[in-house]
Amino acid sequence: MRYKGVLFDMDGVLLENNAFHRQAWREAARVLMNLELSEVDLDTKVDGGRNPEIMARLSGRVPTEEEARELHEFKEGRYRDLARGTLREVLGLSRYLDFLEEQGIPYALVTSADDVNVRFGLEELGLSQRFDLRVLGSDVRQGKPHPEPYLRGAELLGLRPADCLAHEDALSGVRSAASAGCAVCALTTTQTADALLAAGARWAVPHFAAWLELLQAQEA
Secondary structure (H helix, E strand, O other), rough: OOOEEEOOEEEEOOEOOHHHHHHHHHHHHHHHHOOOOOOHHHHHHOOOOOHHHHHHHHHOOOOHHHHHHHHHHHHHHHHHHHHOOOOEEOOOOOHHHHHHHHHHEEEEEEEEOOHHHHHHHHHOOOOOOOOEEOOOOOOOOOOOOOOHHHHHHHHHHHOOOHEEEEOOOOHHHHHHHHHHHOEEEEEEEOHHHHHHHHOOEEEEOHHHHHHHHHHHHOOO
16 A cells, blocks of 8 residues: 555445435435436435435525425435444444555545434444544535545545545545545446546555455556
8 A cells, every 4th residue: 555544435445335216216206305216316326425416406506504404414314324233334344444554544434315314324234433534425525526525525534636545436426525635446336447547546456355366556
C-alpha cells in the first residue's frame, strides 16, 4: 500500500445493502412522487448523492424542504425496516481493515448517508468502533459527485487527497473522489467495472478479498 490513508463510502462498499435501498426508493417514488422507477432510473439517477439531490434528478425540480424531509423519513425508514437483521459486510472488509490497522494506515468514512443510517449500518455489522472518523451528508454543502466530501475526508485524516485511496461503488462517488484528487478502487457491487473505470476509477474489483489478493500480487 503506497497510500497514506483510505477513505470508504458506506452503502455498497462496507455493506451489501443496495437491494434494500433500491426497493425503498421504488416504494418512496411510487407513494410520494407517483413515479414508477425503472432499472435505468435506479442505475443513473438514484445511486450516489444525497436524497434531495436524487429527488431533484427524479422529478426534474428542486424539492421544497417539507417534500425533501417527508421523502427522506419515508425512504430511509423503509430501508431500515427491509435491512434490519439481514445486513452483511462486503466480502473481505474486516480482513482489509485488519490489514490497514497492522500497517498503521488511517481510514475514514465518507458517505452521503445521515447519522441515523450510519449508526444503523455500522451497529448491524459491529463496526462502530472501527469508523470513528466520519464525513456524513450533513457535513458538506455539496454532495457527490462534487469533490467536497472527499476533500473533507482527506482533511479529516490530515492528508493530501493525492495521498489517499478511496473505495466507491457509485458513479457519482467515483467522480467525487477522482475530482478531489484521490486514487479510486471501485467495487462492482452496484455498477459494472467498465462504467466505474470510465467514471475515473483506477481499479475495479468485486470485493475486498479480491483487492487484497491484488495488493499481495503487486508486492510479490
